[in-house]
Amino acid sequence: MLDTIPVPPPEHETPAPPGGPLARLAGQCVRHRRLLLVGAMIVLVLAAAVVAGARDRWSNGGFTASGTRAAEAERVAARYGANAADLVFYIRADKPVDDAEVAEAGRRLTALVAGRPGVERAQSYWTTGSSLLRSRDGKGALIRVDLAGTERDSAVASRALVPAVRKAATGLRVDATGPAWLNAQATDESEHDLERGELLAAPLAMLILLLAFGSLTAAAIPLAVGAVSVAGALAVLATLTLLTPITVFAINICAGVGFALSVDYALFIVTRYREELSQGVESRQAIARSMATAGRAVLFSAATVTLCLSALFVFPLELLRSLAWASILVVSISALTSLLVLPALLAVLGPRLDRLDPFRRFRRGSGPVGSGSPVWRRIATLATSRAILCGGSAVVLLLVLALPFLHARFTTVDEKILPTRSEPHHTARLLRTDFADPPERVIPVILPRMDAVTDAPAIDAYARRLSALPHVAHVIADTGDYRAGLPVPGPQLSAAQTEESTPEGTTRVVVRPVAPPEPPRPAVAGTVLRVIGTADSQSPDTVALVHRLRTLPAPQPHLVAGKAAELTDTKHTLREALPYGAAIMLVGTLVMLFLFTRSVLVPIKAVVMGLLSMTASLGAIVYVFQDGHLRWLVGDFTTGGSLETTTPLLTLAVAFGISVDYEVFLLARIKEEFVRTGDNTRSIVFGIEHTGRLFTAAALIVAATMVALTMSHVTLLKTVGVGLAVAVVVDATVVRGVLVPALMQLTGRANWWAPSWSLPRRRPREAGAKLPDARTEAHPELVGQATDSTGDGADRPQS
Numbered sequence: 001m002l003d004t005i006p007v008p009p010p011e012h013e014t015p016a017p018p019g020g021p022l023a024r025l026a027g028q029c030v031r032h033r034r035l036l037l038v039g040a041m042i043v044l045v046l047a048a049a050v051v052a053g054a055r056d057r058w059s060n061g062g063f064t065a066s067g068t069r070a071a072e073a074e075r076v077a078a079r080y081g082a083n084a085a086d087l088v089f090y091i092r093a094d095k096p097v098d099d100a101e102v103a104e105a106g107r108r109l110t111a112l113v114a115g116r117p118g119v120e121r122a123q124s125y126w127t128t129g130s131s132l133l134r135s136r137d138g139k140g141a142l143i144r145v146d147l148a149g150t151e152r153d154s155a156v157a158s159r160a161l162v163p164a165v166r167k168a169a170t171g172l173r174v175d176a177t178g179p180a181w182l183n184a185q186a187t188d189e190s191e192h193d194l195e196r197g198e199l200l201a202a203p204l205a206m207l208i209l210l211l212a213f214g215s216l217t218a219a220a221i222p223l224a225v226g227a228v229s230v231a232g233a234l235a236v237l238a239t240l241t242l243l244t245p246i247t248v249f250a251i252n253i254c255a256g257v258g259f260a261l262s263v264d265y266a267l268f269i270v271t272r273y274r275e276e277l278s279q280g281v282e283s284r285q286a287i288a289r290s291m292a293t294a295g296r297a298v299l300f301s302a303a304t305v306t307l308c309l310s311a312l313f314v315f316p317l318e319l320l321r322s323l324a325w326a327s328i329l330v331v332s333i334s335a336l337t338s339l340l341v342l343p344a345l346l347a348v349l350g351p352r353l354d355r356l357d358p359f360r361r362f363r364r365g366s367g368p369v370g371s372g373s374p375v376w377r378r379i380a381t382l383a384t385s386r387a388i389l390c391g392g393s394a395v396v397l398l399l400v401l402a403l404p405f406l407h408a409r410f411t412t413v414d415e416k417i418l419p420t421r422s423e424p425h426h427t428a429r430l431l432r433t434d435f436a437d438p439p440e441r442v443i444p445v446i447l448p449r450m451d452a453v454t455d456a457p458a459i460d461a462y463a464r465r466l467s468a469l470p471h472v473a474h475v476i477a478d479t480g481d482y483r484a485g486l487p488v489p490g491p492q493l494s495a496a497q498t499e500e501s502t503p504e505g506t507t508r509v510v511v512r513p514v515a516p517p518e519p520p521r522p523a524v525a526g527t528v529l530r531v532i533g534t535a536d537s538q539s540p541d542t543v544a545l546v547h548r549l550r551t552l553p554a555p556q557p558h559l560v561a562g563k564a565a566e567l568t569d570t571k572h573t574l575r576e577a578l579p580y581g582a583a584i585m586l587v588g589t590l591v592m593l594f595l596f597t598r599s600v601l602v603p604i605k606a607v608v609m610g611l612l613s614m615t616a617s618l619g620a621i622v623y624v625f626q627d628g629h630l631r632w633l634v635g636d637f638t639t640g641g642s643l644e645t646t647t648p649l650l651t652l653a654v655a656f657g658i659s660v661d662y663e664v665f666l667l668a669r670i671k672e673e674f675v676r677t678g679d680n681t682r683s684i685v686f687g688i689e690h691t692g693r694l695f696t697a698a699a700l701i702v703a704a705t706m707v708a709l710t711m712s713h714v715t716l717l718k719t720v721g722v723g724l725a726v727a728v729v730v731d732a733t734v735v736r737g738v739l740v741p742a743l744m745q746l747t748g749r750a751n752w753w754a755p756s757w758s759l760p761r762r763r764p765r766e767a768g769a770k771l772p773d774a775r776t777e778a779h780p781e782l783v784g785q786a787t788d789s790t791g792d793g794a795d796r797p798q799s
Contacts (some may be wrong), residue, residue, distance in 0.1 A: 026291035026343045033344035040228045040341050047235035054238035054620045059245035060183030061151030062318025068569035074560035082444040082528045085144035086154045086180040099143040118157035121146040122708030135434045141206040154180035175428035187248045189713045197708030204704035212697040215354045222266035229262035229337040229526040233330035247319050250326035256709050260702040265338040269294045270313045281675050283350045301594040302335035305657035307588030327394050376692025380685040383741040386469035391742030402615035406621040409642040411538040412567045417715040440537040443562040448526035452478035458555040461712040476530040485524045537563040598754045610659040617727035647719045655727035669766040699732030
């Protein structure tokens with residue numbers, strides 16, 4: 001079984017010159033460098049125009065699962081005007097809303113809204129008399145609006161509708177909320193955040209690269225590659241909006257992740273190029289060698305990250321699927337830019353790469369990034385000499401960081417993703433405090449086959465049972481209002497009570513007659529019972545209530561709509577899809593790493609360590625955004641005691657991909673040294689020593705880019721930024737610096753075992769190679785004349 005572990009070549013053997021498709025591709029890029037660089041500049045200009053023209057084509061929703069019972073119920077509820085409104089106007093007056101002047105203004109506003117383009121239906125307290133649309137104090141009322149088209153169309157329509165209503169509401173105060181206005185405001189916030197993030201991320205990345213490379217010229221190359229990659233990816237995404245919905249949040253995540261990965265890819269290749277130059281290799285040959293080694297790692301890394309991100313397609317949420325498209329595109333374009341544009345840039349600069357070091361006088365013997373680091377060498381030596389202690393301590397630390405994730409609670413997106421100062425957030429809070437029955441607590445139960453007149457006794461009995469359920473405040477049906485299993489006699493007088501001042505200076509309660517509590521029955525068959533819960537729509541009590549409403553026997557087949565039902569079905573759908581997504585991600589990573597390393601054990605360990613990194617990241621998200629800690633560090637946000645459902649999934653996929661990204665580059669250096677020397681411990685220390693400073697710089701660049709996301713005013717983007725920043729920092733330090741060398745030391749030379757059938761057939765002499773024992777390790781001259789088992793002789797540095 002151990003006859004397929006690679007052995008080192010004889011010391012006198014000269015490695016083969018660089019070859020392979022990537023080296024040949026680099027040669028073509030060098031020859032056509034001017035054409036490639038001009039093309040890159042054209043891409044930048046055209047991309048800016050394409051992205052600017054797509055402003056109103058981005059999608060704004062997709063946070064709930066499609067094809068569920070709740071989605072079907074919501075479509076049916078729309079026939080009865082019982083669905084969740086796309087847009088809600090909260091109208092406040094100085095007088096009671098039943099005052100003749102105010103009522104006339106309210107009816108006029110409702111008619112204005114109903115006649116606007118893109119509006120399907122508009123209902124208000126003044127047109128329906130529903131007590132659900134009237135505030136406690138009697139001086140406020142709601143206009144609920146259903147908009148036509150997709151969520152994107154609704155957001156666009158709300159941009160024109162809200163200002164028009166404000167302009168027409170003379171003497172009245174108008175506040176707006178609802179999904180359409182929330183999406184419109186979130187779009188504006190994300191666009192501003194993107195501009196602010198670019199202004200922050202680029203200078204930070206430039207400073208880190210300058211400190212790492214010691215050259216303004218060398219530091220500018222990864223930034224240029226990153227700019228071209230992000231511009232190209234955003235242009236393709238903007239074009240893709242013509243074919244499929246792409247969320248507006250993809251702009252920020254695409255820019256952040258794409259910039260970080262492309263800069264990392266360029267950093268790895270430029271570092272290898274400088275190493276080749278330092279060994280006296282001519283520039284063109286150094287480019288070819290760099291592409292045959294670091295370029296190969298970039299290709300495998302991008303393919304692996306793409307496989308990880310493709311797992312998001314199994315989840316039936318438009319948001320996750322559009323983010324998957326965005327992330328895959330930006331990773332692919334980042335890799336292509338690194339393999340095509342970067343060689344052309346290096347060829348143009350040539351020996352001028354290391355010019356202009358403004359910090360030269362402050363450097364004290366520290367080598368450039370990619371050279372041996374004494375600090376990382378000491379860390380790797382300690383980790384390999386005390387593998388059990390160091391590895392165990394690292395695992396314990398990662399598990400402690402993951403502990404908060406054990407009490408994670410998930411909800412769907414609502415106004416809390418925006419700052420408290422934003423209008424949708426502020427207005428939603430007013431609805432909760434000013435109304436006895438806020439709209440979000442209404443759970444429509446639809447009986448599409450029943451008639452409110454002929455089936456009144458059955459509806460009455462069913463409404464009584466519903467009102468007696470736990471966490472139900474009352475039930476409004478065509479047959480009356482029900483509380484605690486009993487009908488409420490007479491109209492809802494309490495909803496119409498107002499306080500007025502008397503001439504004596506005291507106050508008195510005045511009960512004004514109101515219309516029946518519910519709107520007139522629609523001209524369609526069926527009836528709707530509105531169940532008003534005692535808790536918010538996303539609380540565990542309300543979710544449990546939805547389950548009871550679905551399981552309680554009804555006179556006829558029934559449907560349960562509302563936000564709580566959507567949350568229940570979305571979480572259930574995600575749980576069902578999660579094993580398939582995890583299988584795609586893990587199996588794809590194992591296969592790609594096996595093809596890259598020709599090892600069975602190393603890919604398994606890489607997957608396990610990637611999972612540990614992810615759990616630490618998810619624990620940090622819960623600790624900060626659900627529990628509300630460290631708010632001073634990441635900026636203001638609303639803590640709702642829960643996390644938006646899609647955010648951890650996106651963070652998990654991207655964090656795992658970045659973890660594997662670093663693993664690929666580390667394993668490439670370790671295996672190169674092991675193939676050259678056959679010494680397991682020496683190879684591990686060499687790999688950490690020569691990549692530690694590189695990974696530190698790469699992790700800092702990713703973290704700096706993610707810091708730009710953490711400054712976003714959209715909590716979803718802020719959460720992704722914090723999660724990925726923690727993931728890359730933990731991965732580049734605890735995992736790569738301590739856990740990887742410790743585990744690889746414990747498993748020894750078996751790290752590189754692979755079945756004989758998996759090795760290239762063109763190297764038949766490898767089949768006879770034997771596992772080096774202590775005697776051959778001490779005396780390399782005893783090792784047979786074997787060649788590199790990877791079949792990639794270009795991966796070995798030239799002697």
